[in-house]
Amino acid sequence: MNPRARVQGLVVRRLKDETLVYDLKRHRAHCLGLVTAEVWQACDGARTVAEIAAAVEAATGHVLGEDGVGLALLRLERARLLEGPRLPLPTSPARRAALRLLAVGSGIAVASIVAPTPAQAASCTPSGQCVVMPNTLCTGLPCCENVALHCTKKANGSNCSCN
Amino acid sequence: VLYAGARQLLRTHDRDEVLRLLRSHLEQAVAELARTRVFVHAGVVGWKGRAIVLPGSSHAGKSSLVAALLRLGAEYYSDEYAVIDARGRVHPFPRPLLLRDESELGRAVTAGDLGTSTGRRSLPVGIVALARYEAGAAWRPQTLTPGRAVLDLLAHTVMVRRQPEQAVSAFEQLVPRSLVVKGTRGEAVDAARWLLEAVEERRG
Numbered sequence: 001m002n003p004r005a006r007v008q009g010l011v012v013r014r015l016k017d018e019t020l021v022y023d024l025k026r027h028r029a030h031c032l033g034l035v036t037a038e039v040w041q042a043c044d045g046a047r048t049v050a051e052i053a054a055a056v057e058a059a060t061g062h063v064l065g066e067d068g069v070g071l072a073l074l075r076l077e078r079a080r081l082l083e084g085p086r087l088p089l090p091t092s093p094a095r096r097a098a099l100r101l102l103a104v105g106s107g108i109a110v111a112s113i114v115a116p117t118p119a120q121a122a123s124c125t126p127s128g129q130c131v132v133m134p135n136t137l138c139t140g141l142p143c144c145e146n147v148a149l150h151c152t153k154k155a156n157g158s159n160c161s162c163n
Numbered sequence: 164v165l166y167a168g169a170r171q172l173l174r175t176h177d178r179d180e181v182l183r184l185l186r187s188h189l190e191q192a193v194a195e196l197a198r199t200r201v202f203v204h205a206g207v208v209g210w211k212g213r214a215i216v217l218p219g220s221s222h223a224g225k226s227s228l229v230a231a232l233l234r235l236g237a238e239y240y241s242d243e244y245a246v247i248d249a250r251g252r253v254h255p256f257p258r259p260l261l262l263r264d265e266s267e268l269g270r271a272v273t274a275g276d277l278g279t280s281t282g283r284r285s286l287p288v289g290i291v292a293l294a295r296y297e298a299g300a301a302w303r304p305q306t307l308t309p310g311r312a313v314l315d316l317l318a319h320t321v322m323v324r325r326q327p328e329q330a331v332s333a334f335e336q337l338v339p340r341s342l343v344v345k346g347t348r349g350e351a352v353d354a355a356r357w358l359l360e361a362v363e364e365r366r367g
Contacts, residue, residue, distance in 0.1 A: 003306075011327055011328050011331060013313075013331055013335060014309045015313060015335065016309050016310075017306070017308075017310075017336070018308060018309060018310025018311075018315065019310070020310050020313050020331065022317070022327045022328075022331060026168040026321075027324050029314055029317050029327075030314075031250065031308075031310035031311055031313070031314045032310075040275075101170045111310075111311060111312075111313075111314055113314055113317060113318045115317060115318075115320075115323045115324050115327070116318060116319065116320070116321075116323065116324075117324065118191065118194065118195040118321050118322065118324075119191075120289070120364065121202075121203075121204040121319055121320060121321045121323075122191055122194070122204060122221070122243075123193075123221045123243055123261070126222070137271075138180065138183065139183070139187075139261060140180070140183035140184040140186065140187040141187055141261075142187075144222075150172065150173075150184055150187065152173055152175075152180060152183075152184055153175060153180050153336060155176060157176075163173070
């Protein structure tokens with residue numbers, strides 16, 4: 001079965017030579033380099049790996065070969081940007097090492113982040129810091145270790161605590 | 164007594180304590196539910212008509228860097244959220260700075276306390292700097308590509324899970340007109356001087 005790019009549930013934007021993809025289902029964002037993005041776009045379910053390599057070369061001038069396309073497909077699959085059955089992973093250590101070496105020189109890259117929850121994208125007070133604050137200076141911010149608690153005044157105490 | 168829905172948050176006779184916690188909750192709610200602005204967890208100052216935006220996780224050293232920039236004369240915009248509109252401009256969100264230095268733990272200061280003023284107008288962004296504090300580190304930031312810049316901004320955006328398209332659109336406006344750098348910094352004042360000079364150089 002030939003690789004097919006996933007199209008559902010994604011926000012996709014082209015930014016110069018890169019492509020930004022936001023996965024609405026998994027709340028992950030990915031930045032694809034030029035070559036990887038071209039491989040992804042060429043994955044129409046009809047092209048073979050060899051045909052994808054030829055399409056990428058025609059579009060970008062990069063000679064990837066089937067190994068390079070295979071590596072890009074593994075990266076895209078890891079980011080859950082392909083549909084269909086999983087690709088077979090290279091089994092021998094020598095083969096994996098060769099692919100890693102190829103990745104360094106070819107610009108085949110997918111950078112990813114997990115989108116933060118609102119609590120993760122806000123200031124918090126570590127509980128260790130909260131409990132040494134005098135109770136006139138309690139921050140009122142969520143406590144970093146448990147954002148359901150806030151650094152507030154402890155009843156009858158001279159210091160703050162996570163309550 | 165302060166409630167959030169059915170959950171009791173605080174029971175106290177101290178009015179200031181209640182107001183502090185209420186403000187913290189309201190700020191988070193506004194950041195999460197805003198429809199026309201994108202809230203990024205970041206410090207912000209204004210310098211020569213441009214905003215310097217400092218996204219970062221809690222305790223990455225944002226407030227110290229904001230304070231150092233203010234001491235060098237920058238205008239205060241925020242030490243919690245960069246409020247970004249659809250054109251990629253930044254609006255003020257000036258709550259008191261919460262300093263976390265050992266000697267000043269938990270002390271809230273205003274821009275006036277640091278000898279400067281608070282910005283009132285929205286500004287175009289000059290520089291976005293993802294600067295993480297590491298003792299003894301030298302500030303030698305690397306410039307991010309547009310895609311990596313948007314990715315790093317999304318990593319600090321409050322409502323990204325609810326409105327990712329809106330966030331990406333705002334950053335598409337902001338990033339091409341700005342310098343976006345990332346690195347570790349030591350002393351805040353060194354990075355602050357670098358940032359102010361970089362804004363001036365970009366303005367030509």
